[in-house]
Amino acid sequence: MELTGTVKKLFDIQTFPSGFQKREMILLTQEQYPQPISIEFLSDKISLLDNVSEGENIKVSINIRGREWTTPQGDVKYFNSITAWKIEKDASTSFNEPTQVAPIQQGQATATTDTDVFGNSDEDDLPF
Numbered sequence: 001m002e003l004t005g006t007v008k009k010l011f012d013i014q015t016f017p018s019g020f021q022k023r024e025m026i027l028l029t030q031e032q033y034p035q036p037i038s039i040e041f042l043s044d045k046i047s048l049l050d051n052v053s054e055g056e057n058i059k060v061s062i063n064i065r066g067r068e069w070t071t072p073q074g075d076v077k078y079f080n081s082i083t084a085w086k087i088e089k090d091a092s093t094s095f096n097e098p099t100q101v102a103p104i105q106q107g108q109a110t111a112t113t114d115t116d117v118f119g120n121s122d123e124d125d126l127p128f
Contacts, residue, residue: 005029057090
């Protein structure tokens with residue numbers, strides 16, 4: 001599976017008492033409602049982040065992992081993690097570079113209209 005987006009945040013390497021190491025990155029997806037996705041780089045895959053900077057557009061090959069945990073009270077909980085195994089740099093513009101917006105042509109509808117299709121009077125534009 002692959003995710004494409006802009007590197008929003010790179011974290012420092014974490015080393016655990018067992019010697020295990022990981023490094024996390026936040027990838028902001030490029031879609032109608034961009035999502036900040038936390039991606040882990042484990043052990044030898046940490047070096048994939050050596051040539052990556054915040055603001056760069058990249059494509060990350062990932063695996064989704066799940067695990068089950070039973071609490072001391074006997075409740076079963078499930079956790080997911082996203083781990084990366086490959087990065088490709090995207091040649092398109094980076095996060096910090098400005099983009100040019102196409103001008104609205106005469107007769108073309110604008111995004112702001114007075115009609116409320118759903119009958120809601122509040123101005124909340126969140127998708128949920």
